Amino acid sequence: MKAKAVSAPYLVWMAIFIIVPMLLVAYFAFTDSNGAFTLDNLARVGQYSNVFLRSIWLGALSTAISLLVGYPVAYIISHSSLKRQSVLIMLVMLPMWMNFLLRTYAWMTLLEDSGLINNLLAAVGLPRLHMINTQGAVVVGMVYDYIPFMILPLYSVMSKLDPSVVEAAQDLGADGKRVFLRVTLPLSMPGVISGITMVFVPSVSTFIISKMLGGGGNLMIGDLIDMQFLGSAYNPNLGSAISLVLMVLILICMGIMNEFDDGEAQGGGMML
Amino acid sequence: MKRLRRAVLLLACVLAACFPSPAFAQEEETVPLTGEKIYVYNWGEYIADGKDGSLDINTEFTRRTGIEVDYSTFDTNESLYSKLVSGGASYDVIIPSDYMVSKMINEGMLEKLDFSNIPNYQYIDEQYRNLSYDPTNEYSVPYTWGLVGIFYNKQYVTETVDSWDILWDEKYAGKILMFDNPRDAFGIAQKKLGLSFNSTDEDEWIQAAVQLKEQKPLVQAYVMDQIFNKMESGEAWLAPYYAGDAALLVEENENIGFAIPTKQGTNFFVDAMCIPKGCRNKSGAEAYINFLCDPEIAAANMEYIGYSTPESAAKELLPEEVVNNPIYYPPQEIIDNSEVFIDLPEETALQLDSLWAEVKMGGPGDSMTLVLTLAGFLALYLAVVIYKKVKRNREC
Numbered sequence: 090m091k092a093k094a095v096s097a098p099y100l101v102w103m104a105i106f107i108i109v110p111m112l113l114v115a116y117f118a119f120t121d122s123n124g125a126f127t128l129d130n131l132a133r134v135g136q137y138s139n140v141f142l143r144s145i146w147l148g149a150l151s152t153a154i155s156l157l158v159g160y161p162v163a164y165i166i167s168h169s170s171l172k173r174q175s176v177l178i179m180l181v182m183l184p185m186w187m188n189f190l191l192r193t194y195a196w197m198t199l200l201e202d203s204g205l206i207n208n209l210l211a212a213v214g215l216p217r218l219h220m221i222n223t224q225g226a227v228v229v230g231m232v233y234d235y236i237p238f239m240i241l242p243l244y245s246v247m248s249k250l251d252p253s254v255v256e257a258a259q260d261l262g263a264d265g266k267r268v269f270l271r272v273t274l275p276l277s278m279p280g281v282i283s284g285i286t287m288v289f290v291p292s293v294s295t296f297i298i299s300k301m302l303g304g305g306g307n308l309m310i311g312d313l314i315d316m317q318f319l320g321s322a323y324n325p326n327l328g329s330a331i332s333l334v335l336m337v338l339i340l341i342c343m344g345i346m347n348e349f350d351d352g353e354a355q356g357g358g359m360m361l
Numbered sequence: 362m363k364r365l366r367r368a369v370l371l372l373a374c375v376l377a378a379c380f381p382s383p384a385f386a387q388e389e390e391t392v393p394l395t396g397e398k399i400y401v402y403n404w405g406e407y408i409a410d411g412k413d414g415s416l417d418i419n420t421e422f423t424r425r426t427g428i429e430v431d432y433s434t435f436d437t438n439e440s441l442y443s444k445l446v447s448g449g450a451s452y453d454v455i456i457p458s459d460y461m462v463s464k465m466i467n468e469g470m471l472e473k474l475d476f477s478n479i480p481n482y483q484y485i486d487e488q489y490r491n492l493s494y495d496p497t498n499e500y501s502v503p504y505t506w507g508l509v510g511i512f513y514n515k516q517y518v519t520e521t522v523d524s525w526d527i528l529w530d531e532k533y534a535g536k537i538l539m540f541d542n543p544r545d546a547f548g549i550a551q552k553k554l555g556l557s558f559n560s561t562d563e564d565e566w567i568q569a570a571v572q573l574k575e576q577k578p579l580v581q582a583y584v585m586d587q588i589f590n591k592m593e594s595g596e597a598w599l600a601p602y603y604a605g606d607a608a609l610l611v612e613e614n615e616n617i618g619f620a621i622p623t624k625q626g627t628n629f630f631v632d633a634m635c636i637p638k639g640c641r642n643k644s645g646a647e648a649y650i651n652f653l654c655d656p657e658i659a660a661a662n663m664e665y666i667g668y669s670t671p672e673s674a675a676k677e678l679l680p681e682e683v684v685n686n687p688i689y690y691p692p693q694e695i696i697d698n699s700e701v702f703i704d705l706p707e708e709t710a711l712q713l714d715s716l717w718a719e720v721k722m723g724g725p726g727d728s729m730t731l732v733l734t735l736a737g738f739l740a741l742y743l744a745v746v747i748y749k750k751v752k753r754n755r756e757c
Contacts, residue, residue, distance in 0.1 A: 135728025136726050138734070142730065203595055
């Protein structure tokens with residue numbers, strides 16, 4: 090009873106600012122500009138299938154890279170001394186103190202044809218590389234911006250991992266590879282799952298990174314929605330329909346991720 | 362979007378200290394407050410506000426008329442539109458661009474102006490009246506205007522720039538920037554083909570889209586404000602943009618030139634003052650519009666915001682180097698050969714939107730692929746769920 094009373098403000102907040110807007114999105118998606126019911130908007134979303142495929146592909150790619158890079162980092166951090174841990178975690182968070190628009194802007198000047206990296210390459214006599222305005226540049230930007238969201242949940246799960254479990258495995262004769270594959274990895278799964286969710290969801294729906302690093306030619310779903318609401322296309326009904334499809338897509342993806350998370354998960358890292 | 366740059370422009374104007382503010386009519390008496398208030402909604406950084414020694418237009422208006430001004434700003438025509446449509450706020454004076462004015466007229470969102478309350482309308486030059494977005498000029502009074510032209514880097518582009526075709530020249534592949542907004546981007550293709558911006562013919566839009574698709578491999582990036590950086594650093598050599606906004610680029614960087622394709626014609630854009638339906642103080646709003654049309658006030662305002670005025674009388678009060686600068690005030694023949702955007706009918710707007718997405722995506726998509734993708738994910742989800750269930754049952 091008491092718990093209910095305490096949660097009331099948040100429930101009201103959620104109802105007004107999360108549930109109602111979602112219903113509005115659904116309402117707009119199924120109506121035309123005069124408010125009459127229509128399925129045209131949803132039918133129109135189909136023409137953007139390429140954008141959806143590209144967003145899913147680039148989002149998945151950056152999630153995979155973040156996981157590959159972030160897992161060892163989280164592992165190393167959680168296995169260093171306590172004093173060091175806090176410093177290292179602060180270093181991971183450090184870029185987030187800066188506005189992410191600025192960080193992306195910095196990448197733009199780094200990757201440009203006449204940018205820092207290319208000038209360095211030219212200075213040491215290496216051929217220049219064309220990096221900006223490619224899908225690769227977009228992925229680099231997304232990995233850079235979202236990797237803390239992968240490292241932090243991984244770290245929080247791994248640092249709570251009971252060392253005696255690992256010792257037990259070693260005592261019973263498992264070698265390093267085995268200990269990792271049979272003990273550490275399964276126990277850190279909750280962190281992996283929430284890391285994947287927290288990187289994949291914003292990457293799929295990002296808009297400004299693709300605009301700045303992708304040169305506008307690598308349109309993503311977020312750009313498309315932005316165009317419908319604040320751009321010259323101005324069509325909130327179509328924008329809502331695109332958002333609705335995106336929400337369904339993300340819901341399904343999260344459903345899949347959740348399926349991998351039951352059973353052994355107790356460490357608690359799921360931050361949905 | 363284009364307005365963001367204005368802040369920088371203004372700052373530089375001050376740094377250059379090129380426009381000392383004329384001493385203003387202090388002789389007039391301050392009128393006591395009447396208790397009246399008007400709500401003004403304008404682009405960001407689009408009025409002289411007393412910063413850097415300029416005249417504070419809104420305060421001056423209150424001083425002369427006793428009417429208080431509640432001033433707020435927007436950053437795109439579309440956000441202005443959605444705010445008015447949703448009915449969340451009511452304003453007395455708004456300053457949308459040409460095509461948005463015509464859209465609002467078509468949708469009955471604007472009040473007719475009572476020009477007997479706006480005597481200073483007489484100063485607006487004939488050529489800026491009755492433009493196609495408001496053909497009978499009953500709803501709007503022009504505030505500023507400008508043209509679209511091509512910025513180029515003189516070091517690399519040595520030929521004469523006098524045609525949009527140069528943006529399709531393979532010599533400059535990878536060094537060309539394009540507008541990241543469909544109306545402006547299609548506009549360039551349309552003028553290259555000799556078509557009208559406001560065509561409602563499906564085929565003409567498709568022809569323009571074909572041009573843009575041909576151009577895409579040569580385009581470095583589709584950008585808006587970023588052209589300033591990319592042109593300055595030499596990252597890009599050719600970029601179409603709004604003249605008034607980017608005058609600074611040419612003033613500050615001697616390698617950068619500006620040209621308007623005279624023969625093919627270009628886009629002539631106007632931002633105009635209007636009164637929306639539902640305004641609460643129409644006479645106050647008209648007094649405000651009248652005040653902004655006062656040549657002295659208009660000149661002081663233009664000096665600060667760096668745009669071109671539609672009033673010859675105001676132009677005479679501006680410094681000579683501004684008036685003689687073809688970026689601000691191009692020769693008459695160029696203006697004669699230009700065209701204004703007006704609102705497109707809904708069908709054309711939808712077509713333009715899909716064509717633009719097609720250009721940027723590199724090809725049309727289809728519903729089947731999307732449905733299959735979603736179905737694929739759903740199937741994967743179900744497969745995982747079923748697999749787990751089977752496994753659990755077996756274990757039990």
